[in-house]
Structures are given as structure tokens and as C-alpha cells.
Amino acid sequence: MINFIIKRILVSFVVVFLVSLFVFSIMHILPGDPVRLAMGFEATEQDVQRVREQLNLNKPLVEQYVLWIGGLFRGEFGISIAYHRTVAALLQERLPRTINLGIPAMIFAIIVGVGFGIISALWRGKWIDQVITLISTLGAGTPQFWLGIVGIYIFAIGLNWFPMQGYTAPNQDFALYLKKAVMPVFCMAIVMFASLARQTRSSMLEVINQDYIRTARAYGISEFSVIFRHALKNALIPVITIIGLQVRVVIGGSLLVEQVFNIPGIGTMLTSAVSNRDYFVVQSCVLIISLFTVAANLIVDVLYGVFDPRIRLARG
Amino acid sequence: MEQRRVLEVKNLKTSFFTPTGEVKAVDDVSYHLHEQEIIAIVGESGCGKSVTQMSVLQLIQSPPGKILGGQILFEGKNLLDYAPKSQEMRRIRGAGIAMIFQEPMTSLNPVYTIGEQLTEVIRTHTKCSRKDAWQIGVAALEAVGIPDAQERMRNYPFQMSGGMVQRVLTATAIACRSKIIIADEPTTALDVTTQAQVMELLLSLVEKYKTSIIVVTHNLGLVTRYSHRVYVMYAGKIIEAGATEDILMHPWHPYTRGLLECVPNLTEDKERELVPIQGAPPRLQNLPPGCAFKPRCTCVSGLCRDEFPTLRRIGPNEHWVACHLDAEVSQA
Amino acid sequence: MMQNFNAESFKQFLRVFFGRGILVQISLVIILIFVFSALLAPILTPYTPLEQDLTQMFANPSAAHLLGTDNIGRDFFTRLLYGAQISLVVSLLSSVWAGVVGIILGLIAGYFEGLASSIIMRVIDAQLSIPSLIFSMVLGMVIGQSIPGMAIAIGIGAIPSYTRMVYGMVLSLKHNDYITAAALVGQSETKILLKHLLPNCFAPLIVIFTMSLGTAIMVEAGLAYLGVGIAAPTPAWGVMVSEGYKYLTQHPRLAILPGLCVMLVVVAFNIVGDGLRDALDPRLRGKL
Numbered sequence: 001m002i003n004f005i006i007k008r009i010l011v012s013f014v015v016v017f018l019v020s021l022f023v024f025s026i027m028h029i030l031p032g033d034p035v036r037l038a039m040g041f042e043a044t045e046q047d048v049q050r051v052r053e054q055l056n057l058n059k060p061l062v063e064q065y066v067l068w069i070g071g072l073f074r075g076e077f078g079i080s081i082a083y084h085r086t087v088a089a090l091l092q093e094r095l096p097r098t099i100n101l102g103i104p105a106m107i108f109a110i111i112v113g114v115g116f117g118i119i120s121a122l123w124r125g126k127w128i129d130q131v132i133t134l135i136s137t138l139g140a141g142t143p144q145f146w147l148g149i150v151g152i153y154i155f156a157i158g159l160n161w162f163p164m165q166g167y168t169a170p171n172q173d174f175a176l177y178l179k180k181a182v183m184p185v186f187c188m189a190i191v192m193f194a195s196l197a198r199q200t201r202s203s204m205l206e207v208i209n210q211d212y213i214r215t216a217r218a219y220g221i222s223e224f225s226v227i228f229r230h231a232l233k234n235a236l237i238p239v240i241t242i243i244g245l246q247v248r249v250v251i252g253g254s255l256l257v258e259q260v261f262n263i264p265g266i267g268t269m270l271t272s273a274v275s276n277r278d279y280f281v282v283q284s285c286v287l288i289i290s291l292f293t294v295a296a297n298l299i300v301d302v303l304y305g306v307f308d309p310r311i312r313l314a315r316g
Numbered sequence: 317m318e319q320r321r322v323l324e325v326k327n328l329k330t331s332f333f334t335p336t337g338e339v340k341a342v343d344d345v346s347y348h349l350h351e352q353e354i355i356a357i358v359g360e361s362g363c364g365k366s367v368t369q370m371s372v373l374q375l376i377q378s379p380p381g382k383i384l385g386g387q388i389l390f391e392g393k394n395l396l397d398y399a400p401k402s403q404e405m406r407r408i409r410g411a412g413i414a415m416i417f418q419e420p421m422t423s424l425n426p427v428y429t430i431g432e433q434l435t436e437v438i439r440t441h442t443k444c445s446r447k448d449a450w451q452i453g454v455a456a457l458e459a460v461g462i463p464d465a466q467e468r469m470r471n472y473p474f475q476m477s478g479g480m481v482q483r484v485l486t487a488t489a490i491a492c493r494s495k496i497i498i499a500d501e502p503t504t505a506l507d508v509t510t511q512a513q514v515m516e517l518l519l520s521l522v523e524k525y526k527t528s529i530i531v532v533t534h535n536l537g538l539v540t541r542y543s544h545r546v547y548v549m550y551a552g553k554i555i556e557a558g559a560t561e562d563i564l565m566h567p568w569h570p571y572t573r574g575l576l577e578c579v580p581n582l583t584e585d586k587e588r589e590l591v592p593i594q595g596a597p598p599r600l601q602n603l604p605p606g607c608a609f610k611p612r613c614t615c616v617s618g619l620c621r622d623e624f625p626t627l628r629r630i631g632p633n634e635h636w637v638a639c640h641l642d643a644e645v646s647q648a
Numbered sequence: 649m650m651q652n653f654n655a656e657s658f659k660q661f662l663r664v665f666f667g668r669g670i671l672v673q674i675s676l677v678i679i680l681i682f683v684f685s686a687l688l689a690p691i692l693t694p695y696t697p698l699e700q701d702l703t704q705m706f707a708n709p710s711a712a713h714l715l716g717t718d719n720i721g722r723d724f725f726t727r728l729l730y731g732a733q734i735s736l737v738v739s740l741l742s743s744v745w746a747g748v749v750g751i752i753l754g755l756i757a758g759y760f761e762g763l764a765s766s767i768i769m770r771v772i773d774a775q776l777s778i779p780s781l782i783f784s785m786v787l788g789m790v791i792g793q794s795i796p797g798m799a800i801a802i803g804i805g806a807i808p809s810y811t812r813m814v815y816g817m818v819l820s821l822k823h824n825d826y827i828t829a830a831a832l833v834g835q836s837e838t839k840i841l842l843k844h845l846l847p848n849c850f851a852p853l854i855v856i857f858t859m860s861l862g863t864a865i866m867v868e869a870g871l872a873y874l875g876v877g878i879a880a881p882t883p884a885w886g887v888m889v890s891e892g893y894k895y896l897t898q899h900p901r902l903a904i905l906p907g908l909c910v911m912l913v914v915v916a917f918n919i920v921g922d923g924l925r926d927a928l929d930p931r932l933r934g935k936l
Contacts, residue, residue: 011773018774026786137671141915143866145873145886146907149893153900211422217375218417219410219437219488223401229436233427252779256870260893270782271874274789286786290777297777309427309472 001305001312008301012294019290023283024065035081055079055279068283078280082273087284090269095288097167098254098265101181105188106250110243113193114236117200122227124205132197139194144253148187148260155183165262180261187257192246199242203235210234237307244300248293319350321389322528323372323413323496328386330364330371333379337601341367341381343552349496352522354529356539356560358575359549360597365532366418368549369498373409374400391495411441414489418501420481424473430457430484431469434491441492456491457484459524460517479510486517490525497521498530503538515542536575540564548572551598551608554627558635568630568637570613607640615641665927672923675916682913686736689729697722697730697883706899718888718902719895727883731906734884735913738795739864742803743857749803750810751853757811758818759841769815772808780805784867785876793879802867806860813852814845821845851928855921862917869910885910 035051036043052058055078056067071078077087113136120132156164163180170177207213208231216230217223258267266285273281305312330342341364349355357365370376371383374395388395390412398405409415417423425433434456435449444452450469457465460483473481482502489497499518503511519542521527531543539546539560546563548556548571556569567573574593595612607613607620619625619640627638666672685692701721709716714725753772757765775783787801821827821844831837871877872886880887885906892902 011770014770015774015777018771019777022774023786026790029790137919138911138915141862141866141911141918143869143873143886143889143907143910143914145870146889146904146911149889149896149903149907153896153904157897211417211419212425214375215415215417215423215485216425217409218373218415219492220406220408220440221436222406222440225436230425230428234425237427248777248779252781255779255781255785255874259874271785271876274785274876277789282786282789286778286782289779289782290774293777293779307427309429310474313472313475 001314004305004311004314005298005301008298012298015294016287016291020069020287021065023286024068027279027283028061028064051081055081068280072284072287077284080273080278080281082276082278082281087280090281091266091284091288094265094269096169097263098258098267100170100177101167101184101188101257101263101265102250102254104181105185106192106247108185109189109192109196109246109250112189113196114200114239116193116197117239118204118227118232120197120201121204121208129201133201136194136197139190140198142190143256144187144190145256145260147190148183148257151183151187152260165260167261167263167265184257184261184263187260188250188253191249191253192243195242195246196239200235200239203238204231207231207235233307237304240300240303240307244297247296248289251289251292319353321348322351322391323349323530324387324389325368325372326387326389328368328371328388329384330367330376330381331384332381334601339600340552340603341600342371345386345549345552345554347547347554347557349528349530350544351528352526353545354519354522354531354543355545355547356531356533356543357547357549358533358536358539360534362597362600363549364552364600365549366500369415369500369530369532372498373413373415374398374405375409376400407441410437410488411492411494413496413498414492414494416482416485416489416497416499416502419505420478420485421473421505423485424481426473428472429469430471430473430476434469434484434488437488438491452491453487456487459490460484460487462487477510479506479514482506482510482514483517486514486521489527490521493525494527496528496530498532500532501534502531503533503535511538518542548575551603552600553608553638554636555609555638556636557627559633562631562633562635566631566635568635568641569609569639570615570641571609574612617641661927665923668923668926671919675919675923678912678916679920682732682916683736685729686732689726689733692729693723693726695723695726697727698881699723699726706895715901715905716899719891724902724905727888728885728906728909730883731885731888731909732913734795734878734882735865735868735910738799738802738868738878739861741796741799742806742864742868743860744803745800746803746806746860747810747853747857750807751814751849753807754811754814755818755845758815758822759838761819765815768811772811775805776808780863781867781870785871785874788871788876793877795878795882798868798871798878802864802871805867806863809856809860810853813856814849817845817849817852821848851925854928855925858917858921858924862914862921865910865917866914869907 035048035055035057049058056064059067068078075088077091079085080087080090083090116132116136120129123129152164155161162182163176166180168176168180213226213231216226221230254265255267255271257263258265259271262268266289269281270285270289272278273285325348326346328342328345329340332339332341343364345364345368347355347357357368359365367376367381372388372395374383376383378400383396386396390408395405395408398408424430431450431453434453435446438444438449438452439446442449442452453469454465457468462468462480462483468476468480468484473484476484486497497518502514502518506514515538518529518531522529531539533539543560545558546556546560547554548563548569550571556563556567556572563572564576567576571593577593593612598608598611605624606622607616607625610616610620613620617640623640625638625640627636629636699722701717704713704717704721705719707713707717707721713723715728716724718724718727753768757768778786784798784801784805787804788798791797791801818841821841827837827840827844830840868877868884869886869889872879872884873890874886875890877886878884880891888906889903892899892904892906896903
């Protein structure tokens with residue numbers, strides 16, 4: 001198990017390195033001069049040149065890359081040309097907002113998705129199963145931005161239950177945070193919820209037919225324990241894979257959801273950075289996002305070991 | 317000498333309702349088991365012998381399966397009076413009647429240790445602390461001859477061999493003081509040396525714990541050495557029953573004789589040819605009237621086509637057969 | 649599958665596919681409507697998608713304008729039809745191009761085990777660590793916010809699923825006993841591999857292709873909505889949602905209808921993909 005984890009960590013480093021190469025090279029084959037673009041055409045050539053030097057953009061590519069990576073380790077992510085602030089400061093301000101919505105969305109998706117999947121499997125073919133299957137089929141194909149807009153139309157404009165848009169930090173006004181978070185969290189969670197419900201259902205159905213479930217029943221184990229102790233732990237092993245895969249989907253969805261609900265998080269920052277050709281912001285944001293998904297997948301690998309002794313005790 | 321019957325199955329009927337029709341997997345089956353007796357239920361795969369045993373514990377998956385009728389008498393109660401998911405039924409499973417399954421490697425939960433699974437079963441049936449259950453478990457493992465029982469309790473099933481897991485299942489039955497052990501093809505998945513060990517173990521339980529045992533198998537060779545009585549099943553029905561001796565020495569039904577002819581035997585003359593039974597077991601959907609064995613039978617008469625032969629007693633002993641054949645023809 | 653392709657297996661396929669219930673049939677109808685609206689857009693409507701009529705701003709649905717007009721008097725129904733055209737073109741182009749590149753990469757990685765396969769598979773891992781929406785967005789920034797640009801950017805995002813499938817298939821075939829046996833009696837291993845690869849890949853490829861059509865439409869709409877995909881005034885569905893959102897209170901249809909189109913088409917492709925998977929090869933369940 002230890003060897004397995006070490007191997008996964010090494011692979012993760014390679015992955016992050018490749019991602020850093022990718023974003024770095026992408027930003028440097030961009031057509032047009034990002035500094036000129038950001039400063040506008042009224043800026044003098046000297047000013048533009050001065051900013052280029054400040055940003056190390058006149059140095060050779062390899063040196064620029066090393067400077068960028070070196071900066072990352074010191075917590076310096078470069079400067080945003082559009083916001084005229086350090087990327088670190090921007091991240092510090094915006095990352096908590098995205099996390100405060102993204103983590104609840106994932107927790108919601110996992111609990112409700114797995115729960116619905118179990119219900120669906122236990123009442124296979126009954127109306128409740130059909131309803132859950134329909135919801136998850138629709139959920140997997142619903143554009144999150146559209147779902148958000150429909151939600152705003154119904155629950156904010158029509159019923160006036162929630163505010164239309166915006167974000168309030170939970171430590172500022174928790175009640176208001178909750179009110180504003182309900183719809184965005186739901187929209188961020190929908191795709192992950194849908195695929196977890198489907199995966200849980202099918203893997204529960206598969207496990208229920210296994211010999212060891214028959215054995216448990218044949219020895220008088222209570223039905224509750226058969227389902228929630230014996231079947232569920234086995235059924236969750238493939239579900240964990242899906243959780244790992246879906247983390248990136250939730251992060252991707254946060255771009256759309258933050259745009260709809262006008263939430264000043266990482267998503268909206270990255271979107272506007274891409275439209276503004278804001279070099280360092282795009283570079284650092286994408287790298288940080290890939291760090292998040294890689295970390296999430298490492299956690300998933302550890303969880304595998306927790307759930308499956310065959311992996312935990314395997315040699316090598 | 318009339319022995320006490322610990323289990324009596326009367327006219328059991330179990331069917332599966334599939335899109336292509338009703339499958340009568342168990343069709344009017346009756347048998348009984350005496351105290352400290354080993355009986356064998358023999359037949360080809362798909363003849364309904366396993367479904368019969370699953371019906372006894374009401375473990376038939378429903379839908380598509382359903383027990384349609386009959387009685388299962390155990391300790392003076394008819395088990396079919398209990399709902400499959402009832403508390404009473406659950407108490408019988410494991411503590412009254414325990415089952416050992418065919419595929420040892422898939423029969424235990426891969427994500428829990430032997431100890432966790434064993435103690436859970438023990439604590440389901442006996443009020444005791446976790447620690448006591450653990451001790452009972454260790455003792456049971458030792459009783460079935462597993463070395464380093466303490467150590468083994470902490471192992472996962474995948475760390476053990478098939479024969480070892482088979483012993484663990486047997487130990488579970490002992491730990492719960494099961495009156496009856498049903499062993500469903502207990503040796504099929506094991507290699508030959510382990511097969512003998514498992515059977516010897518079962519035999520020893522009869523002495524030590526006064527257990528009664530039902531062995532479900534397609535292997536008549538296994539039966540001859542260990543069981544007191546034999547029931548032969550074909551197409552969901554019992555077609556011949558009697559003491560092992562009688563069945564072996566004077567098999568009546570052509571099917572039983574066929575089964576015996578394909579058992580290799582080292583002691584008999586080496587010239588004897590092994591004769592396989594022609595054809596395949598019938599599909600149980602929409603069986604035509606008459607004897608189910610007639611398409612494969614070597615001595616069909618007119619009667620076989622129209623009328624199903626009922627079980628009748630032949631000879632002075634408790635030897636029963638469901639065949640229209642006359643004595644003279646059969647012995648010829 | 650392909651090896652014993654005959655009338656009987658085709659019938660079996662149809663039985664399973666349509667036996668999955670009414671949803672599959674509805675989905676096929678939706679896809680047909682989608683394709684026909686895209687192909688016949690110029691015939692189905694007298695307007696062009698960019699034609700403004702400033703006397704007819706925010707017109708309600710009528711005989712002249714089936715679904716009314718938008719904020720600058722463009723016929724909304726016409727724009728939806730042309731939106732279908734854009735979705736169809738982008739999704740087809742991106743899926744085909746992703747398929748070609750993905751299959752080739754998978755073949756290379758599977759055939760040359762060792763360095764080539766580790767490089768390709770690690771790069772795929774790296775790509776999969778970035779959400780596909782963000783990946784295509786960054787690429788789109790470089791390639792350009794045009795229809796072909798978007799098709800290329802979105803297509804690259806779809807490469808991993810093809811590569812992984814083909815890679816896995818080549819590896820499992822390579823270590824398959826009958827391939828080894830054939831190689832032992834002197835047949836060219838490469839030839840045998842290729843001969844068996846196509847029939848084995850046929851079913852999963854069709855399924856992945858169908859699914860990736862839906863995904864591409866979804867990503868395209870998302871990028872257009874964010875303003876980093878196909879740009880206004882092109883009538884992409886995502887662009888229309890984004891523009892209509894400003895008038896949500898008074899004219900909800902402007903934002904809601906185009907998004908509904910995206911959902912219906914994507915869900916339809918997913919359902920058909922699921923159905924194809926179960927009908928072509930049930931063993932793929934849980935893998936694709």
C-alpha cells in the first residue's frame with residue numbers, strides 16, 4: 001500500500017509538471033501582445049516595454065518558466081495585467097469563495113447521489129427507481145448555466161425565496177450565505193450527483209447478487225447489515241473512482257455557475273482572464289486547478305486502500 | 317427402529333417465473349433427515365437440488381422465484397409459516413440450519429476479516445460481548461482444524477485457500493450450534509486431497525456435535541463413502557430414494573443406473589467402460605406430460621409418454637422409485 | 649459483434665435497443681428533429697439569423713415570428729434553427745477529429761509498450777487533471793473563437809476517452825492467448841492485431857462517438873455562454889442564453905428556450921449512447 005501511494009505521488013508530480021509545461025507554452029504561443037492588449041493602445045511604447053520587463057516577459061522562455069515555477073514555490077504567482085494586482089492576492093481573496101461553494105456541492109452530490117443510488121437499487125423497477133433514474137439521466141445532460149437561470153427565474157424572480165445573485169462569506173452573515181448558496185451549490189452538484197446515483201445503483205445491483213451476500217443472508221445476518229455493512233462497502237469501491245473523476249467536473253462547472261450567479265470566485269476570474277489574455281492569472285489558475293484534481297485523486301487512491309483490503313495488503 | 321426426524325420436507329414446490337414461462341425448479345419434493353444422519357441429494361446441475369435447499373432456508377430470490385406450496389418441518393414448526401424476512405426465519409438461518417456453499421472463494425465478504433464476519437454471525441444468534449464472540453470464533457476455527465486460529469481471525473478471505481475458507485464456513489455453523497448443515501457441492505471447487513478432508517471433517521461433526529448433514533452433489537462417488545441415505549433428483553423431482561447400500565447395489569431408475577455407470581471405480585474390474593448418459597438435462601419450461609427422463613431413457617414404454625410415474629416403494633426396505641419399469645426388466 | 653454480423657444479430661440488437669423503453673424512442677426523435685433543423689434551416693424559415701427588424705423588438709410569438717423576436721428584432725425561431733446547425737457542425741467535427749487522433753494515439757501507445765506508451769498515457773493523465781471545459785477554453789483562446797477553432801479545441805478535450813479505450817483493447821488483445829497462438833504458428837502479429845482490433849473496437853467506438861457528440865454540444869454551449877467560445881452575433885445556443893439572460897424577467901423564453909434545446913439534445917445523445925452500449929455489448933456497462 002505504501003509503495004502504491006508513493007508510486008501514485010510520483011505519477012502526480014509528473015502530471016502536474018506536464019500541466020505546467022502545457023499552460024506555460026500555451027500562454028506563449030498566444031497571438032498578439034498581451035501587455036499591449038491589457039494596457040490599451042493609448043499607452044506609450046516605453047510604458048509597455050517597462051511592464052514587459054517587470055513581468056520578465058523579455059527573458060528567454062526557459063528562464064521565464066524557471067522564474068514562474070520558482071515563484072510558485074515562494075507563493076508568488078505573478079501579476080495580473082488586467083486587475084493590476086498580484087495573482088496571489090487575487091487567489092487569496094477569491095479561492096475561499098469557490099471553495100465555500102464547491103466543497104458543499106461535492107458533499108451534497110456524494111451524500112444525495114449515493115443515497116439515491118442505494119434507494120434506486122433497493123426498489124429496483126418501482127416508481128421511486130424510475131423517478132431517480134429519470135432525474136439522474138436529465139441531470140447528467142443539463143447545462144449547468146441554464147439550470148441556474150431557470151432556478152433564478154422560478155425561485156428568485158417568481159417565488160422570491162432566494163436572492164437572485166451574489167455571494168456573502170459565511171463568517172460575515174451565515175444565514176445570508178446559506179440563502180445565496182442554495183442554488184449555486186445545487187447547480188454545481190447536479191452532474192456529479194447524477195453520475196454517482198447511476199454508478200451506485202448499478203454497482204449495488206451487481207454486489208447484491210454476489211455469493212457473499214447470499215452467505216450473509218444464509219447465516220441470519222439482518223437485512224440492514226446485509227445492505228449497509230456487507231453490500232455497501234463493496235459497492236462503494238467503484239463509486240470512489242467516479243468521485244475522483246467527478247471532482248474536475250465540479251470545478252469546471254464552477255466557471256459556469258459563478259458566471260450565472262455573479263460570484264466573484266476563481267471561475268469568474270479565470271473566465272475573464274481568458275477573455276483579457278491575462279497571462280499569469282490563466283497560467284496559475286489552471287495549474288492550481290490541476291493541483292486540486294490531482295490531490296483529490298490521491299485522496300481517492302488512499303480511500304481505495306481503506307475500502308479494499310486487497311489493495312491495502314497487496315505487495316509492491 | 318424409528319429415528320427422530322430433525323427435518324422433514326413435504327411436497328415442496330418452488331417455481332421461477334421468467335419471461336419465457338414458469339420454470340418448476342422444485343416440483344413436489346419430499347424428503348427427511350434423521351438425527352445424526354448424513355443424506356445426499358444427487359443430480360445433474362440444473363435439476364433443482366440446490367434450489368430445494370435454498371427453499372428450505374427461504375433464500376429464493378423473489379421475484380422471479382416463489383415457493384408455491386408444501387411444508388418444511390423443523391423442530392416442530394413449519395418454516396413456510398414464517399415470512400422470508402421475518403425474525404423467526406433469520407434465527408433459524410445459521411443457528412438452526414446452516415449452509416456451506418459451492419464456491420468458497422466468493423462465499424465470504426472480501427472486505428471484512430474472517431474474525432469480523434464470524435463474530436457478526438455469532439453475535440446475531442447469541443447474546444454475548446464482542447470479546448466472547450471472538451473467543452467462540454477462535455474455538456470454532458480450532459475445532460475444524462485451522463492452525464493459528466487467532467492469527468487467521470485477522471486474515472481476509474483472499475489470504476486463504478479455498479479449502480480453508482470452506483472450513484471457516486463450517487466453523488461458523490459450529491459456532492452457532494447449528495442442528496443441520498447443508499453442504500451445497502462442498503467439494504466441487506476443491507482439489508482432490510482437500511475434498512476428502514472436507515468430507516472427513518463433516519463426518520466428524522456428526523459424532524462430536526450431533527449434527528445432521530445434507531450433502532448436495534452431482535458426484536455419486538462422494539456419496540457412497542459418507543452418506544447413509546441418497547435421494548436422486550431429476551428435472552425438479554425426486555426419482556429414486558433409499559439407503560445408500562440399496563441404491564448402489566440395486567439401482568432401479570435408468571437415470572440412477574446411468575449416474576452409477578459414469579462413476580470411475582478403482583476396486584471393480586478395470587475392463588468396465590464408463591458410459592455417459594446420452595443427451596442433456598431437459599429445460600424445465602413447459603415440460604411435456606409423462607416422464608421427464610424419457611428422451612434420454614434406454615427403456616421407454618408406452619406408459620412413459622403419457623403418465624408421470626409416481627414414487628412407489630419397492631422391496632422390503634425404504635427404497636422408493638418413480639419409474640414405470642418392472643422389477644424383472646430393471647434387474648436385467 | 650462484427651465477426652458474426654448477420655440478420656439475426658441485427659434483429660437482436662434492435663430488440664434490445666428499442667426494448668429499453670419509450671425514452672430511447674423519444675431520444676431518437678429528438679436527434680432526428682435536431683439534425684433536420686440543422687440541415688434544413690434555410691428552407692424552414694424565411695429569415696436569416698442576423699437579420700434585424702428594429703420595429704419588431706421583443707415581439708411575442710405570432711404567425712410571422714413563431715417564437716417571437718429578440719432584443720434587436722431578430723427572428724428567434726430562425727436563430728434556434730441556425731443554433732442547431734452550429735451545434736451539429738461543431739460536435740461532428742470535434743468528435744471525428746478527436747476520434748481519429750485518439751485512435752492513432754491509442755494504437756501507438758498500445759503497440760509500442762514502454763516509453764511511447766508512458767509518455768502518451770501521462771500526457772492523457774495530465775489533460776484529465778484539467779476540467780475539459782477549462783482545457784478547451786484555454787486552447788480556444790489560442791486557436792480562435794471561430795467554429796472550426798472551437799471544433800478543434802473541444803475535440804482535443806475528447807481525445808482521452810478514445811485513446812484509453814483503444815490502448816486497453818490493444819493491450820488485452822496482445823496478451824490474449826489466441827493472438828499469441830497465432831503468432832506462434834508464424835502469422836504476423838501486427839496483421840493479426842489489426843484484424844482483431846476492428847471488430848473488438850467497433851461497439852465501444854460507436855458508443856464513445858455518440859456520447860462525445862453530446863459532450864461536445866455541452867462544452868460548446870458552455871464556452872459560448874461564458875463569452876470565450878463562438879462569439880456573438882453568431883446564433884450559437886450558448887450565446888443566445890447569455891444574451892437572453894439580460895431580459896430574463898420580462899422575456900424568459902429568450903434565455904430558457906436555447907438552453908432547453910441544449911439539454912434535450914445532450915440528454916438524447918446520452919440515452920441513445922447508453923442504449924447502444926447495452927444493445928451492442930452489455931459487457932461495456934460500467935466501463936464507458
